[in-house]
Amino acid sequence: IDHVVDQVIETVDYAMGKSTASTSTPASSSPRGRTPVARTPAQLKFTTLVSTVLTRADITTPTLLTSLLYINRARPYLHIALEEWALERLFLGALITANKYLNDSTLKNVHWALCTGVFGKRDVERIEREFLAVLDWELGVGEGEL
Numbered sequence: 001i002d003h004v005v006d007q008v009i010e011t012v013d014y015a016m017g018k019s020t021a022s023t024s025t026p027a028s029s030s031p032r033g034r035t036p037v038a039r040t041p042a043q044l045k046f047t048t049l050v051s052t053v054l055t056r057a058d059i060t061t062p063t064l065l066t067s068l069l070y071i072n073r074a075r076p077y078l079h080i081a082l083e084e085w086a087l088e089r090l091f092l093g094a095l096i097t098a099n100k101y102l103n104d105s106t107l108k109n110v111h112w113a114l115c116t117g118v119f120g121k122r123d124v125e126r127i128e129r130e131f132l133a134v135l136d137w138e139l140g141v142g143e144g145e146l
Contacts, residue, residue, distance in 0.1 A: 001054070004068065004091070005047045011071055012086045015078035046087045049116065056115040057107060059095065066098035066141055067091075074134045088118065093131025096124065101139045 039047065054064070071094045080086050092112070100106050107115070109124040119127070 001047065001051050004064065005043070005050055007068055007071055008046070008050075008087050008091050009043060011075050011078065012080060012083075012090055014075060015080040016083060016086070043087070046091075049088060049118065050091060052117065053092070053095065053115050057095075057099070057112070059099065063095070063099050063102055065146055066102060067094040069141060069145055070094040070098055070131075070135060070139075073138075074131070077134050088116070089127050089130075092116065092119070092124065093127045093134075096128050097131055097135070097139065100128075101141075 053059075071090065074090070074094070078090070096109075096112055109128070110121045112124045113119050113121045116124075
């Protein structure tokens with residue numbers, strides 16, 4: 001979860017011009033020896049949302065890995081002007097897109113909205129459409145990319 005949160009934060013910061021680094025920065029504290037990074041209250045709240053959505057939607061490892069790949073692909077094309085909800089929108093866009101691409105039977109947008117506890121069905125639909133547009137509908141994933 002910390003890695004997903006870090007990747008989303010880095011990508012949003014990059015898209016807002018806050019960071020010019022193209023590689024990962026140290027992640028949050030973990031037993032694997034990573035350097036601790038202080039999180040803002042908004043980032044802590046986002047971490048909770050990520051954990052909640054992954055649990056409620058019963059997300060599999062392949063879906064999560066594909067989401068991370070999509071976030072990485074979207075990074076050069078994202079331009080975010082308003083920070084409010086940017087983390088949540090990027091995360092959900094990638095996760096919903098990956099889940100729908102990889103699974104024949106998936107949650108409906110109304111259920112994704114319930115999983116977040118934050119967004120409504122129309123918000124989820126808009127997030128999904130905007131993310132697909134950023135990826136230019138290029139959703140194929142090769143083993144080498146993963």
